[in-house]
Amino acid sequence: MDIPFTRKPRPDTGLYNAKLGIWLFLASEVMLFGGLFSSYIFLRVGADYHWPVHELNVTLGFVNTLVLIISSVTVVMAWANLKMRKIGAYKLCMWITIASAGIFMVNKSFEYKAKFEHYGVKLKDGTIVTGHFPEGGYRIEVEGGSKVSMSVKTGDPSYFLAYAKGDAPKFKTAAGAEIELNGSTWADLAKEAKEAKQNTITFTAVSPLNLAVKESATFTHTANSVTFRDGTTVEGTSVKDAMTLQVDKVDVRASDDPDKSLAWHYMGADWKHAFEAHRKHAAEKYKSFDTKDARFLRHVLQMEIHHPTVAAHNEAHPAEKHAAEAKAPADGGHAASGHDSHYPEITIERKDIAFWSNFTPKWNTYYAIYFILTGLHGMHVIAGALVLAYFLICDKKLLREDPDHLANRIEVGGLFWHFVDLVWIFLFPLLYLL
Amino acid sequence: MEHGHEDLQKHVRKYFKIGVILCVFTIITVGLSFVELPTHNLNIIVGMIVATFKAALVALIFMHLNHEASLIYKILLFTTVFVTGLFVLFYFAHGDGLVFTGFDSYPGTPYGGAPH
Numbered sequence: 001m002d003i004p005f006t007r008k009p010r011p012d013t014g015l016y017n018a019k020l021g022i023w024l025f026l027a028s029e030v031m032l033f034g035g036l037f038s039s040y041i042f043l044r045v046g047a048d049y050h051w052p053v054h055e056l057n058v059t060l061g062f063v064n065t066l067v068l069i070i071s072s073v074t075v076v077m078a079w080a081n082l083k084m085r086k087i088g089a090y091k092l093c094m095w096i097t098i099a100s101a102g103i104f105m106v107n108k109s110f111e112y113k114a115k116f117e118h119y120g121v122k123l124k125d126g127t128i129v130t131g132h133f134p135e136g137g138y139r140i141e142v143e144g145g146s147k148v149s150m151s152v153k154t155g156d157p158s159y160f161l162a163y164a165k166g167d168a169p170k171f172k173t174a175a176g177a178e179i180e181l182n183g184s185t186w187a188d189l190a191k192e193a194k195e196a197k198q199n200t201i202t203f204t205a206v207s208p209l210n211l212a213v214k215e216s217a218t219f220t221h222t223a224n225s226v227t228f229r230d231g232t233t234v235e236g237t238s239v240k241d242a243m244t245l246q247v248d249k250v251d252v253r254a255s256d257d258p259d260k261s262l263a264w265h266y267m268g269a270d271w272k273h274a275f276e277a278h279r280k281h282a283a284e285k286y287k288s289f290d291t292k293d294a295r296f297l298r299h300v301l302q303m304e305i306h307h308p309t310v311a312a313h314n315e316a317h318p319a320e321k322h323a324a325e326a327k328a329p330a331d332g333g334h335a336a337s338g339h340d341s342h343y344p345e346i347t348i349e350r351k352d353i354a355f356w357s358n359f360t361p362k363w364n365t366y367y368a369i370y371f372i373l374t375g376l377h378g379m380h381v382i383a384g385a386l387v388l389a390y391f392l393i394c395d396k397k398l399l400r401e402d403p404d405h406l407a408n409r410i411e412v413g414g415l416f417w418h419f420v421d422l423v424w425i426f427l428f429p430l431l432y433l434l
Numbered sequence: 435m436e437h438g439h440e441d442l443q444k445h446v447r448k449y450f451k452i453g454v455i456l457c458v459f460t461i462i463t464v465g466l467s468f469v470e471l472p473t474h475n476l477n478i479i480v481g482m483i484v485a486t487f488k489a490a491l492v493a494l495i496f497m498h499l500n501h502e503a504s505l506i507y508k509i510l511l512f513t514t515v516f517v518t519g520l521f522v523l524f525y526f527a528h529g530d531g532l533v534f535t536g537f538d539s540y541p542g543t544p545y546g547g548a549p550h
Contacts, residue, residue: 433467
């Protein structure tokens with residue numbers, strides 16, 4: 001049976017059926033995004049932290065905005081060209097639209113990846129330092145591992161052994177047999193234990209067992225044991241529980257006392273002086289602002305760092321240099337620069353860290369609503385591109401036999417595509433700019 | 435809606451022009467966000483006005499809402515009412531002064547136990 005009114009409008013509605021359908025769908029889409037925009041306002045008004053402004057990559061967001069505008073023009077041109085039976089121009093416009101969707105999503109993936117690899121660390125005094133981890137990330141070092149207990153049900157020796165340093169360690173079972181712990185020896189032991197209705201298997205290390213454990217692989221850790229996410233507990237002395245961070249920004253807006261911020265304890269006196277110079281310079285520049293204005297605080301109490309040493313930093317900020325030099329002592333602070341790092345590297349004791357996370361929904365409600373809104377929008381981009389690609393590639397027969405019907409399909413797909421652009425027109429300023 | 439060949443040719447030129455206007459206003463939006471107006475809220479209001487203007491261009495020209503069948507406007511009227519309701523609901527929730535601060539905050543009342 002044919003669907004009626006695919007080409008000509010239905011007399012009572014004045015619309016071909018698909019157009020009525022897409023508008024009903026778009027009406028529900030307005031409600032969906034309306035609800036999320038409403039949540040955005042709610043979270044922003046209720047935020048108990050400084051709402052990020054210009055914190056995302058504005059250039060990428062700007063390019064993506066242009067890409068979506070161009071694709072909006074080409075999709076409506078594709079429809080007009082098809083109506084005029086300019087098939088070549090129709091196809092070209094459609095391909096540009098689909099390619100634009102691809103470019104948009106590639107840019108988006110760069111943006112997301114940058115956030116996944118960027119970390120914020122909130123110190124106990126409220127100071128926030130942000131930056132990247134050196135190769136390997138945050139590692140807890142455990143030495144002299146002695147006893148290992150593994151869960152028969154969930155244990156996997158490769159999980160904790162992935163963090164072992166040096167040669168493959170050797171173990172002794174409770175029965176006294178010396179074994180090398182790997183997938184097959186574990187499988188045998190686990191089978192035996194299951195038959196004996198044992199829940200855990202305990203090993204004793206007979207060769208040095210030293211670990212550098214990724215924090216995210218642990219469930220808990222104390223001064224003399226570390227429990228992994230697969231339930232394995234290794235007893236050993238925690239020799240280092242500190243996070244090495246390549247600092248790219250110091251934010252003392254929420255610090256109890258910016259002058260006594262814990263950041264300076266780790267970064268050293270030179271960076272503190274550089275900050276003081278920056279603060280003075282920025283306060284002068286923004287002196288027309290109220291000193292309680294969030295914008296004043298944003299400019300004055302935050303310092304971005306793009307150089308590994310204070311000297312290089314001062315070189316790049318000549319306006320602030322004079323003041324810094326006057327105060328800087330001859331020897332440097334103790335923030336060492338990493339080998340390939342563009343940033344000073346500091347090692348923060350665990351006891352001074354209140355909270356840390358990469359820039360994902362875990363960090364704050366801004367990133368939660370950012371990922372929800374842009375993620376949902378991105379899915380719409382993919383869906384819209386797939387539908388348009390289907391019309392372009394799979395509707396060849398319709399193009400030959402009933403191009404007006406196909407033009408209606410393109411119009412309907414285009415309406416959805418314009419709606420996706422329309423949502424982005426609001427998302428871009430709200431998340432990137434304001 | 436049937437379109438003549440000439441009509442469509444004119445439309446194509448119009449779409450192109452609107453595209454250029456949208457790009458220009460995107461640049462304006464970015465530029466304005468770096469201008470510090472007297473308050474940041476003013477920046478937000480101006481930014482949203484520009485965004486609404488851009489969105490209106492997309493809806494009216496690209497989505498052909500400047501000449502559509504009346505049924506679509508009726509559907510959109512409902513949507514507008516409900517989406518406005520969503521934002522009004524937020525306003526009520528935000529303005530709600532009933533913040534619970536714990537039973538002890540009301541000494542001498544049935545909620546606060548014995549007065550201190």
